[in-house]
Amino acid sequence: MHDVVDDLRKSFGSSSVVTDPEIMAGNLxxxxxxxxxxxxxxxxxxxxxxxxRVIEIARSSRTAVTSQGGNTSLVGGATPVNGGVILSSQLLQGIEIDMHSQIAKVGAGVTLAELNRKARESGLRFGVDLAARDSATLGGMVSTNAGGMHVIRHGGTRQQLIGIEAILGTGQLVSRLEGLYKDNSGYDWASILCGSEGTLGVITKVVVRLVPVPKHTSVALVSVSSLAAAIRIVSDARRRFAYLDAAEFMNKTGLEYVETLHDKRWPLREIPEYALLLETAGEELEVDQLAEFLDNHEDVDDAVLAYDARAEGLWTWREGQSVAISSQGIPHKLDVTIPIGEMPAFVAYVSELIEAEYPAVHAVFFGHLGDGNIHVNLLNVDDGNAEIDHEIFATVASSGGSISAEHGIGRAKVHDLSLTRSPQDISSMLSIKKALDPMRILNPGILFD
Ligand SMILES: Cc1cc2nc3c(=O)[nH]c(=O)nc-3n(C[C@H](O)[C@H](O)[C@H](O)COP(=O)(O)OP(=O)(O)OC[C@H]3O[C@@H](n4cnc5c(N)ncnc54)[C@H](O)[C@@H]3O)c2cc1C
Incomplete structure (x- = not known):
């Protein structure tokens, strides 16, 4: 039996292989x-x-390898289950912008913020954006097919991806980095690896399309009395504004948590049951049109608008949600999709379930309204009431939704995968896994039980 740490040290030198528990704590x-x-x-x-070389060494001793990028997974996807090696992609760097094709070739360890900083020099940006942008890496985002705030306009990470380089669990390197918008010459590794949560290969580089940086953004924060009212406003805004860039919602408890954590006063009369954040982005400043649209909409109780750099303050009410919720305890994050029209009934069901059967649990709802994506954040869940997650996922499944909208399955939902994927589906996925990672060394315990 080889000593894996010894073998890695021989290959990379001691300083590249960290075993110090204090330094490793953040990775664990x-x-x-x-x-x-x-x-x-x-x-x-x-x-x-x-x-x-890492994969070769791991294969020779059947040691597990867990890929980790920025470690911002909200489903425990980058936290090793049964020991082994953590392969951090943070030093897989490099950004090359191709202005002819308006694409970027990016090392898997580059963060979203770094990519955007570089792309902005050419008037471009990545089409996907999320609050973890300073830590989340392109490798992690591709591996989870991350969604975020602008899916309503540009689609998710899969829609931006046009090339990939990766080392499969077999140890083979696959590379499609030419940056071709069209390439139908056989199986598409980018599509296969995107959303595979590190279970098939380690992504080392990606090619992504870029979109123009909008000249102006116009943002409205809107008070509404119900989620149904917010949905009606978004539906009308979609028809009215060709460049609707974001349609996000938050509930009262989440807004109160942000107010407390950031010591920030809600900018309207009083914190409403629900708030909606709308953004339009493009060549033209649309703040007047947005104001007029909201003025004339019967579901709007109150609204405040801002544009360009001044709009950032309004975004805090949405982007501050995850950190504010975590400041109240360790949350269970149930990131689900529901057909948009059924979102109010779903939220009412979860609220009633908690009141009737799990009174100790607090729920905070926020998410991407335009995509039917609700983040159900549950606080005070412990061993005594942990089955609440499963009950909620079962309802999501019976409503025709998905138990993972954008975060992946990770460790958090492995036992619930069969709620929305059939036995044939799962066994076909496992056949792919067996072909590309025959020793099952990559990310064991993640995605599959
Ligand atoms: C405040 C906050 C807000 C967030 N908002 C959003 C949001 O709006 N939308 C959204 O979709 N997500 C969101 N997330 C979740 C998270 O940021 C994304 O899932 C992101 O894509 C993870 O990137 P990462 O580099 O941190 O990956 P990690 O957390 O390190 O890993 C995530 C998964 O990818 C695998 N992986 C990582 N790197 C590689 C690689 N090079 N090769 C193969 N597999 C790899 C890991 O094994 C793991 O399974 C948010 C997280 C936080 C903390």
Missing amino acids: TDWTGRFRGEALCVVRPVNPWQVQ
Whole structure:
């Protein structure tokens, strides 16, 4: 039996293989604090050949390898389940912008914020945006097919992805980095690996399309009395504004948490039952048109508008949600999709379920209204009432929704995957897994039980 840590040190030198428990602590706990893991070491390869070497060493001793980017997963997807090696992609760097094709070739360890900083020099940005942008990496975003705020306008990460380089669990390197918008020459590795949560290969580089940085953004924060009212406003705004960039919602409890954490006063009369954030973005400033639209809409109780740099303050009410909720305890994050028209009935069902059967639990709802994506955040869930997650997922499944809208299955939902994927579906996925990672060394315990 090989000593994996020894083999890695021989290949990469001692300084690249971290075993110090204090330094590793951050890699062994997830962002929410809910999941903890163990690992022999953290290794940080700097190029695909080093990644290939890590996989070879792991294969020779059947050691588990868990991929980790920015470790911002909200489902424990980057926290090792049963020891092994953590392969951090943070040193897989490099950004090349191709202005002819308006695409970027990006190392898997580059953060979203770094990509946007570089792309902005050319008047471009990545079409997907999320609040974890300073830590979330392109490798992690592709691996989870991250969604975020602008899916309503540009689609999710899969829609931006046109090339990939990865080391599969077999140790083979696959590479489609030419940046071709059209390439139908056989199986598309980018599509196969996107959303596979590190279970098939380690992504080392990606090619993504970029979109123009809008000249102006116009933002409205709107008070409404119900989720149904918010949905009606979004439906009308979609028809009225061709460049609707975001349609987000928050509920009263989440807004109160943000107010407390940020010591910030709600900018309208009083904190409403629900708030809606709308953004339009493009060449023209649309703040007057947005104001007129909201003035004339019967579902609007109150609204405040801002534009360009001044709109950032309004975004805090939405972007501050995750951190504000975590400041109240360790949340269970149930990121689900529901057909948009059924969202109010679903939220009412969850609220009634909690009141009747789980009175200790607090629920905070926010999310991407335009995509039917609700983040159900549950506080005070412990061993005594943990079945609440399963009950909610079962209702999502029976409503024709998905138990994971954008965060993935990770560790948090492995036992519930069969609620929305059939046995044939799962066994076909496992056949792909068996072909590309025959020793099952990649991300064990994540996505599949
Ligand atoms: C405040 C906050 C807000 C968020 N908002 C959103 C949001 O709006 N939309 C959204 O979709 N998500 C959101 N997230 C979740 C998270 O940011 C995304 O899932 C993101 O894509 C994870 O990127 P990461 O680099 O941190 O990946 P990690 O957390 O490190 O890993 C995520 C998964 O990808 C795998 N992985 C990582 N790197 C690689 C690689 N190089 N090769 C193969 N597999 C790899 C890991 O094994 C794991 O399964 C949010 C998180 C936070 C903390």
